[in-house]
Every structure is written in C-alpha cells, then in structure tokens.
Amino acid sequence: MIESITFESTEQRIFQLFTENIALLNEGAGTLLRNDREEAMKAFQRMGIPSRKVENYKYTDLTKLFALENYNRAFRSTSFDFDMQEVFTCDVPEFDTHILFHVNGWYFDQNRTDQFPEGTIIKSMKSAWLENSELIEKYYGKIADSTTDPLVALNSAFAQDGVFIYIPDHVVIEKPIQIINLLRSEEDLYVTQRNLVVLGNNSQTKLMFCDHTLAIHSFVANYLTEVQLGEDAVADIYGIQNQHNGTAYLNGIFVRQERNSQLITNTISLHGGITRNHLQVDLQGEHANASLYGLSLTDKDQHSDIFTSIIHGQPGCHSNQIFKNVLDDNSTGAFTGRIHVMPGAKKTEAYQRNNSVLMTKAAKMNTKPQLVIDNDDVKCSHGATVGQVNEEALFYLQTRGINEKEARLMLMFAFAHEVLANIGVEPLRQSIDRLVNKRLRGEVSRCHDCKLTEGRSLEVPRL
Amino acid sequence: MDNQNTLINEVTDRDYRFGFVTDIETDSIPKGLSEEVVRIISAKKDEPEFMLEFRLKAYRKWLTMKMPDWAQLKIPEIDYQDIIYYAAPRQQAKYESLDEVDPELLSTFAKLGIPLEEQKMLAGVAVDAVMDSVSVKTTFKENLAELGIIFCSFSEAVKHHPDLVQKYLGMVVPPNDNFYAALNCAVFSDGSFVYIPKGVRCPMELSTYFRINAKNTGQFERTLIIADNDSYVSYLEGCTAPMRDENQLHAAVVEIIALDRAEVKYSTVQNWYPGNKEGIGGIYNFVTKRGLCKGESSKIYWNQVETGSAITWKYPSCILAGDNSVAEFNSVALTNNYQQADTGTKMIHLGKNTKSTIVSKGISAGHSSNSYRGLVRVAAKAENARNYSQCDSLLLGEHCGAHTFPYIEVGNQNSIVEHEATTSKIGEDQIFYCNQRGISTQDAIGMIVNGYAREVINKLPMEFAVEAQKLLQISLEGSVG
Numbered sequence: 015m016i017e018s019i020t021f022e023s024t025e026q027r028i029f030q031l032f033t034e035n036i037a038l039l040n041e042g043a044g045t046l047l048r049n050d051r052e053e054a055m056k057a058f059q060r061m062g063i064p065s066r067k068v069e070n071y072k073y074t075d076l077t078k079l080f081a082l083e084n085y086n087r088a089f090r091s092t093s094f095d096f097d098m099q100e101v102f103t104c105d106v107p108e109f110d111t112h113i114l115f116h117v118n119g120w121y122f123d124q125n126r127t128d129q130f131p132e133g134t135i136i137k138s139m140k141s142a143w144l145e146n147s148e149l150i151e152k153y154y155g156k157i158a159d160s161t162t163d164p165l166v167a168l169n170s171a172f173a174q175d176g177v178f179i180y181i182p183d184h185v186v187i188e189k190p191i192q193i194i195n196l197l198r199s200e201e202d203l204y205v206t207q208r209n210l211v212v213l214g215n216n217s218q219t220k221l222m223f224c225d226h227t228l229a230i231h232s233f234v235a236n237y238l239t240e241v242q243l244g245e246d247a248v249a250d251i252y253g254i255q256n257q258h259n260g261t262a263y264l265n266g267i268f269v270r271q272e273r274n275s276q277l278i279t280n281t282i283s284l285h286g287g288i289t290r291n292h293l294q295v296d297l298q299g300e301h302a303n304a305s306l307y308g309l310s311l312t313d314k315d316q317h318s319d320i321f322t323s324i325i326h327g328q329p330g331c332h333s334n335q336i337f338k339n340v341l342d343d344n345s346t347g348a349f350t351g352r353i354h355v356m357p358g359a360k361k362t363e364a365y366q367r368n369n370s371v372l373m374t375k376a377a378k379m380n381t382k383p384q385l386v387i388d389n390d391d392v393k394c395s396h397g398a399t400v401g402q403v404n405e406e407a408l409f410y411l412q413t414r415g416i417n418e419k420e421a422r423l424m425l426m427f428a429f430a431h432e433v434l435a436n437i438g439v440e441p442l443r444q445s446i447d448r449l450v451n452k453r454l455r456g457e458v459s460r461c462h463d464c465k466l467t468e469g470r471s472l473e474v475p476r477l
Numbered sequence: 478m479d480n481q482n483t484l485i486n487e488v489t490d491r492d493y494r495f496g497f498v499t500d501i502e503t504d505s506i507p508k509g510l511s512e513e514v515v516r517i518i519s520a521k522k523d524e525p526e527f528m529l530e531f532r533l534k535a536y537r538k539w540l541t542m543k544m545p546d547w548a549q550l551k552i553p554e555i556d557y558q559d560i561i562y563y564a565a566p567r568q569q570a571k572y573e574s575l576d577e578v579d580p581e582l583l584s585t586f587a588k589l590g591i592p593l594e595e596q597k598m599l600a601g602v603a604v605d606a607v608m609d610s611v612s613v614k615t616t617f618k619e620n621l622a623e624l625g626i627i628f629c630s631f632s633e634a635v636k637h638h639p640d641l642v643q644k645y646l647g648m649v650v651p652p653n654d655n656f657y658a659a660l661n662c663a664v665f666s667d668g669s670f671v672y673i674p675k676g677v678r679c680p681m682e683l684s685t686y687f688r689i690n691a692k693n694t695g696q697f698e699r700t701l702i703i704a705d706n707d708s709y710v711s712y713l714e715g716c717t718a719p720m721r722d723e724n725q726l727h728a729a730v731v732e733i734i735a736l737d738r739a740e741v742k743y744s745t746v747q748n749w750y751p752g753n754k755e756g757i758g759g760i761y762n763f764v765t766k767r768g769l770c771k772g773e774s775s776k777i778y779w780n781q782v783e784t785g786s787a788i789t790w791k792y793p794s795c796i797l798a799g800d801n802s803v804a805e806f807n808s809v810a811l812t813n814n815y816q817q818a819d820t821g822t823k824m825i826h827l828g829k830n831t832k833s834t835i836v837s838k839g840i841s842a843g844h845s846s847n848s849y850r851g852l853v854r855v856a857a858k859a860e861n862a863r864n865y866s867q868c869d870s871l872l873l874g875e876h877c878g879a880h881t882f883p884y885i886e887v888g889n890q891n892s893i894v895e896h897e898a899t900t901s902k903i904g905e906d907q908i909f910y911c912n913q914r915g916i917s918t919q920d921a922i923g924m925i926v927n928g929y930a931r932e933v934i935n936k937l938p939m940e941f942a943v944e945a946q947k948l949l950q951i952s953l954e955g956s957v958g
Binding site: 373374377393397398402 | 547549857870872873874875876877878879880881882883884885886887888889890891892893894895896897898899900901902
C-alpha cells in the first residue's frame with residue numbers, strides 16, 4: 015500500500031499552528047483580543063504569504079522564507095541564564111537611558127528602579143492586557159490594520175508579548191527609553207513581538223529600539239509597534255538594527271498623529287539577512303508634522319526593503335522623508351514610498367527622497383517613490399537617484415594625497431551623513447556615526463561590542 | 478481666489494469642439510467577437526495565411542487573459558461582445574485624385590483643420606487619412622516611393638510587402654503582451670506601415686489622422702514603423718473624434734523598430750472625445766506603444782500631447798537593446814471634467830552606454846485624475862546606462878487628483894538613474910506677480926500653463942507644436958487668451 019502524501023500550503027501550516035496553540039496564545043487576553051486574533055487569522059488566510067505579485071511586496075518575496083519549516087516558535091517565555099548587562103554592553107557613552115529588554119519577543123522585567131512621573135505606565139504587553147484593558151481596547155490594533163497587510167495580520171494573530179508604554183497628558187520623559195530586543199536561542203526560531211506606545215496630549219518622549227541577534231541560529235522576527243501621538247505630543251523614534259545574516263527582520267511601525275503632534279523616526283539598518291521596515295504614518299490631525307529618515311547598509315547577500323506610507327488626512331500637515339541605501343557585494347535593496355494626500359487635506363507639504371549608491375556590479379536597487387494626490391492645494395515632491403560614488407570627487411581627494419580607499423570611504427560617509435545629521439540626541443548621533451563609519455570599513459559584522467563569537471555561517475534564503 | 482475659481486470653472490465647463498458625426502455608409506459585421514469573427518476580418522481583408530494564424534494565436538491567448546486592473550483608473554465594465562470589430566467606409570474604390578474622394582469625408586477633415594489638398598500643397602506632409610478602419614487616401618506616395626520609402630496602409634503592406642510584415646509584425650509587441658494588445662492583434666482592421674530603407678532620410682513628416690466614426694465601432698489600429706540602418710523618419714499621429722454618448726473602445730498598437738544608427742521620432746497629438754461635463758461618453762484609449770532600439774546607436778523619441786479620451790491607458794515605451802542607443806519620452810497630459818489618464822513610459826536598458834530621458838508634465842482640472850506610471854529598468858549587462866526622469870503635475874481645482882508611480886530597478890553599479898517629481902497648483906504668487914505687471918488672471922493662467930508645458934511642446938515638429946498649443950488653449954479656454 016502506498017502512503018498518501020499530502021502537500022499542505024504554508025498558509026495551512028500556519029493556520030494549523032495557530033489552532034493548536036490557541037489556548038497558549040490567548041492566555042491572559044480578554045474577549046476583545048481573542049476576537050481580534052481570530053479576525054486577524056481570517057484576514058491572513060485571505061491574503062496569504064505575500065509573493066512578488068502583491069504590489070507592496072513586489073521586491074521582497076517572503077514565500078520562500080515562510081516555506082521553511084525548521085523554525086520553532088517562541089510561544090513561551092524562556093528563562094535566562096545570563097546577565098543582560100553583561101551580554102549587552104554596547105551602551106552609548108554619556109547616553110543615559112531607561113533600558114528595557116525583550117528576549118525573543120518576551121518582555122523581560124529586570125527589577126527596574128527607574129522612577130517615572132506619576133501615571134506613566136511601562137510594562138509588558140501581556141500584563142497590560144489584564145491590568146490596563148481600557149487603554150488596550152482603545153488603541154490596540156486600531157492603528158495597524160490587520161485586514162490589509164498580511165504581516166500585520168500574522169503579528170496580530172500570534173502576538174503574545176512586547177512592551178506597553180503609556181505617557182499621560184503633559185508629561186515629558188527626559189531620558190530616552192531604550193528598548194533592546196535580543197534574539198537568543200538554541201535552535202532556529204520564529205519570534206513575534208507586539209508593542210504599543212500611547213502618548214497623551216502635550217507629552218514627550220524619545221524611544222530607541224536596538225535590535226540584536228545573540229545566537230548562531232536563524233531567526234524570523236515579526237515585530238510590530240503601534241504608536242499613538244496625542245495633540246501636541248512629540249516623539250522621536252530611533253531604530254538601530256544590527257543582526258546577523260541569518261536573521262529575517264520584518265519590522266512594522268504604525269503611527270497615528272493627532273493635531274500639532276510631531277514625529278521623527280530614524281531607522282538605521284547596519285546589518286541583517288533580510289530586513290524589511292514598514293513605516294506608516296497617519297496624519298489625522300491638523301498641522302501634524304512627521305519626518306522619517308533612514309539609512310540602510312547592506313553587503314554580501316543581504317536584502318533591505320523600506321516601505322513607507324504617509325497619509326495626509328487633514329489640512330496643514332507636513333511630512334519629510336529621506337532614505338539612503340549603500341549596497342555592496344551581491345546585496346539588493348528596495349524602497350517604496352507612498353504619499354497619499356486625501357481630498358480636503360489643504361496646505362499639505364510632503365517631500366520624499368531616496369538616494370542609493372551601488373558599490374558593485376552585482377548589487378541591485380529597486381525604488382518606487384509614489385505620490386497619490388487628491389486635491390490641489392499641496393506642495394509635494396519626490397526624488398530618487400541610483401548611482402555610484404562621484405568619480406570627480408574621488409579624483410579630487412586623491413589629488414590631495416588621500417588614497418583611493420580612504421577617499422571612497424570619506425565620500426560614502428558624507429553620503430550617509432545627511433541622514434545621521436538628523437539624530438537629535440548628540441551622544442547617540444556620535445555613537446551611530448562611529449558605528450556607521452566602522453560598518454563602511456567592514457569592521458562591524460554585528461554590534462562591535464557584543465560578546466559573541468562568530469559561529470557557523472548563517473544564511474536566510476536568497477530572494 | 479473666487480475669481481480664479483470662476484476661471485477654473487469656465488475652463489472645466491468647456492464643450493468639446495470637434496463633436497459631429499459624418500454620414501458615411503459603413504460596411505459593418507455583426508457585434509461580438511469569436512474565432513469566426515477573426516476569420517471573417519482576415520477574409521474580408523484578403524490576408525495571407527500567416528496573418529490569419531497571427532490573429533488566431535492572439536485571439537486564443539486573449540481568451541485566457543484578464544483586463545489589467547492595476548492602473549489608477551475606474552474603468553466601467555466593458556462588454557467585448559457588444560462591439561463591432563470591423564467597419565470600413567463602403568466606397569472602397571482606389572482614388573487617384575482628391576476629386577474622387579467622398580466630399581463629405583473631405584469636409585470632415587476640413588472641419589478638423591486638416592484639408593488634404595492644402596497640406597499636400599503647403600505643408601509638404603504626406604497624409605494617410607484613416608477613417609474608421611480602412612485607409613482612404615494616401616498622398617505623396619509617389620514622391621516617397623522614389624526614395625524607396627514605403628508608407629502605406631497596413632492592408633496594402635500585407636499585400637505588397639508580406640515579407641517585411643511577417644519579419645517585423647509582433648517583434649516589439651507580441652500577441653501575448655497584454656490584454657489590449659492581444660485583442661488588437663486578433664482583430665486589428667488597418668493602420669499605417671512605414672519602411673525607411675538604408676541610409677534614407679525621409680524628406681517630410683509622415684502623418685496620419687485617426688478618426689473614430691461609425692457608431693459602436695471599436696477601432697483597432699496597428700502601426701508598424703521600421704527604420705533601416707542610418708535612416709531617419711519623423712512620424713506624426715493626430716486624433717480627434719466626433720461626439721458620442723456611448724463609450725467607445727480604442728485599442729491600438731504601435732511598433733517601432735530602429736536598426737543600426739536609425740532615428741525615429743514619433744509625435745502624437747491626441748484629442749479623442751473626452752466625454753461631456755458629467756463624464757458621460759468619451760473614448761476609452763487603451764494603447765500599447767513600444768519602440769525597439771534594435772541596432773547600435775539607434776534613437777527613438779516619443780513626443781505626445783494628450784488632451785482627450787475619457788480614459789487613457791497608455792505607456793509609450795522603449796527597449797534600448799542596441800549599444801549606445803538613445804530614447805526619449807516627452808509628454809504633456811491634460812485631463813479635465815471626469816477624464817482619467819494613467820500614462821507614462823517604460824525604459825528598458827539592455828545595451829551598454831544607453832541613455833534615456835523622461836519628461837512628463839501632467840495637468841489636471843475639474844474632477845479628473847491624472848497619473849504618471851513609469852518604469853526604468855537597467856539590466857545587469859547595461860553598463861554605463863543613464864536615465865533622467867522628471868515628472869511634474871499641475872493641479873487646477875480642488876477636486877482633481879495627480880498621482881505618480883515611478884518604478885526604478887537598477888541592476889549594476891556603473892549606471893546612473895535619477896528621478897524627480899513635483900506636484901503643485903499654480904502659485905498664487907505667480908498669478909499675483911503677473912497681475913502686478915498688468916496681466917489679467919486669465920492670461921496669467923494661460924501663460925503659466927503654456928510655460929509649464931513648453932519644454933515638451935518645443936520637442937514637437939512645427940505643425941504639431943502649433944496644434945498642440947491650440948489644443949491646450951482650447952482645453953483651458955476661458956482662461957487662455
């Protein structure tokens with residue numbers, strides 16, 4: 015008798031995983047969240063894993079990545095046999111921060127002694143589900159739409175933990191909050207993390223997400239952060255992504271801005287096998303202001319995809335985007351930027367630019383800056399260039415006695431500087447400057463201070 | 478501001494000038510599309526076997542395809558069985574002089590401002606007037622024939638130059654290229670054919686005027702231009718169509734092949750009926766235009782001024798296969814009332830040291846929607862490729878939309894690709910400045926729009942530049958002197 019072999023699709027396999035672990039996933043979650051999870055799963059099944067045919071994922075095909083079955087799931091929080099501070103020592107000199115840790119997507123309470131102004135909540139998402147259900151119900155899943163993006167749907171379906179930050183009206187947190195996301199495992203792992211940040215009216219904070227891989231195994235990380243900015247709120251969000259080639263890092267930051275609020279994001283991708291940053295900003299109040307900056311450095315077979323979507327829904331909003339890519343070896347890059355100006359969003363100003371430098375013949379860059387404008391009282395522009403180091407500038411530096419290699423580095427660094435110059439915290443800017451400099455010299459294969467020896471070579475599937 | 482709005486309203490309220498129907502008997506076949514219809518068309522045109530096969534292959538492919546839905550367009554359901562796929566003016570006699578041509582047809586052209594005789598005498602333009610689907614009259618043929626230039630209707634080319642047609646037909650736009658191209662390949666009725674022999678510089682602008690006339694007739698034109706080594710040709714295509722209440726489909730295909738060092742300039746002024754102020758009626762213009770720079774150092778230029786059609790879906794493209802080849806795309810697209818346009822270009826760089834330039838100017842008014850969609854792809858082997866793209870949008874009125882969707886794919890390190898786009902309305906400061914100098918707001922808007930489009934209009938041949946400027950003025954009448 016011949017055994018029948020059934021080929022099940024990736025989507026079916028994920029659905030099976032979902033149903034088998036539903037009890038575990040729903041632990042500590044209220045009815046609303048349970049429903050949300052079910053809806054998200056339904057939406058995911060409808061959309062499936064995005065292939066290149068899906069316009070928003072045209073240059074990043076995730077089907078191969080998800081087809082791999084060897085990833086375990088971090089359904090349970092693991093205990094740690096190491097000291098956070100010791101493993102993670104790449105703190106920034108003279109840069110005092112409130113430090114939070116996540117390990118494999120799970121919030122790690124390290125008996126913080128930091129004092130926060132009254133009313134401020136910083137805790138694990140899981141406990142917030144139980145203890146702050148009112149806030150959760152108001153904001154959770156309301157900013158990132160599970161029905162239109164498959165990765166958001168997947169995150170919502172499998173979300174278990176992350177950080178919940180609530181800053182009440184008129185509260186200013188001076189010290190930046192540093193959120194350190196570590197991946198550490200004895201086996202290949204799939205990680206989901208879900209964060210929610212709510213800023214009340216007239217409050218301010220700076221967030222810094224540091225992403226690191228601390229193990230020689232392969233990881234798929236599906237992170238999602240929802241950010242709500244109240245009226246006149248100010249938020250700076252920095253992301254420093256430094257992972258090994260075996261990490262597929264799928265990060266989404268979804269922001270909703272009320273009147274007069276201000277947002278600056280700065281996404282620095284230093285390293286990572288497959289990196290996708292999905293940034294969406296919904297300008298829902300008048301005169302809101304959003305500036306998005308990003309720098310992505312890739313080499314070997316790495317792939318970096320930046321996808322931004324800015325929705326100008328109300329009059330008088332202002333947005334500015336500058337994203338830069340430096341592509342070396344066989345690496346590939348993609349940029350999609352969409353500015354959508356709704357009817358009625360008068361006096362809109364929206365600018366966008368993507369500049370890329372290809373260092374080798376084999377490197378590839380695809381860029382798609384888009385404007386969708388539905389009223390006439392706007393000033394919008396977008397620009398994109400793909401090129402290489404200016405030969406004349408290179409020659410000029412050489413005539414001044416700087417060798418070619420050094421001159422090339424200088425020019426690359428100058429190219430990157432336009433993005434880095436927008437980092438508002440001086441010690442952090444200097445530190446990132448140094449990191450980028452080292453990275454361009456090829457001296458940083460991962461975070462330079464992390465105590466981890468290079469193990470076997472790790473690869474995520476080539477796209 | 479109120480004053481400006483009134484002006485804009487005046488602009489948007491304009492009626493279509495060229496709306497009239499010429500009463501000429503047409504020889505139609507029943508509505509609908511089937512393999513039988515394809516065979517009938519081929520038989521009616523007395524075509525050789527390879528043409529029938531080409532059509533049938535395309536038709537079978539078309540059956541498996543779906544209408545593209547990725548464009549920023551709202552296209553009403555089109556019933557492809559409710560279209561007459563073949564209509565030809567009944568009088569099919571071959572004319573030797575203009576006197577023999579149906580006087581009504583001649584007066585139609587006169588109303589459009591293209592008197593055949595005048596152009597023949599003054600402008601030195603050979604006109605291949607296409608009325609509905611069959612070429613009625615070709616002038617200047619003898620003069621061109623002396624140089625060895627072939628400029629005739631497609632059906633004639635099939636009869637007299639089957640070898641050329643067979644060799645090049647479908648080379649640039651194959652039958653399976655896209656939904657509308659496949660449809661065109663299956664049912665195309667007629668069009669123009671141009672062959673410029675080696676080393677010949679065509680002494681005059683070749684031109685053809687398309688008109689959609691018979692009611693409910695989809696027009697499926699096919700143009701094939703072949704420029705042999707070291708040759709040059711400038712080709713003009715102009716369109717105006719009479720007023721209709723039912724939507725009409727126009728799915729044309731234009732193929733250009735430029736061999737070694739050949740240069741082809743293709744200019745279009747498109748002014749199909751755009752529908753009335755409520756957005757009823759109008760032409761659906763779904764066109765596939767593509768040029769192949771096959772030889773080394775060949776050049777293809779697309780210049781277009783688009784003011785008409787209810788819906789435009791059109792991407793004149795270039796494949797830069799030959800080393801050192803050059804391509805340009807210059808476009809002004811104006812949409813008004815409820816018009817929708819999704820237009821742009823594709824530049825595919827395959828050869829070394831290839832260069833392309835894209836200049837696209839969109840002007841939207843009323844409730845219209847105007848999109849630029851472009852692709853610049855540099856293949857890994859296309860070393861030292863260079864592209865510069867600029868697409869600007871000008872918005873008149875608060876209900877219109879302007880969108881840009883550029884795609885840039887660069888596969889090697891020594892190519893340079895630049896793209897920039899801006900969207901804005903006419904600056905109040907610019908109008909104020911003109912007012913201050915004693916120029917009325919009306920004239921100021923006209924000046925600004927014309928100045929905005931000048932970069933592209935300047936690229937058009939003389940005859941067209943005048944017409945194009947006139948068209949922009951007509952489309953913005955009330956505000957432009």
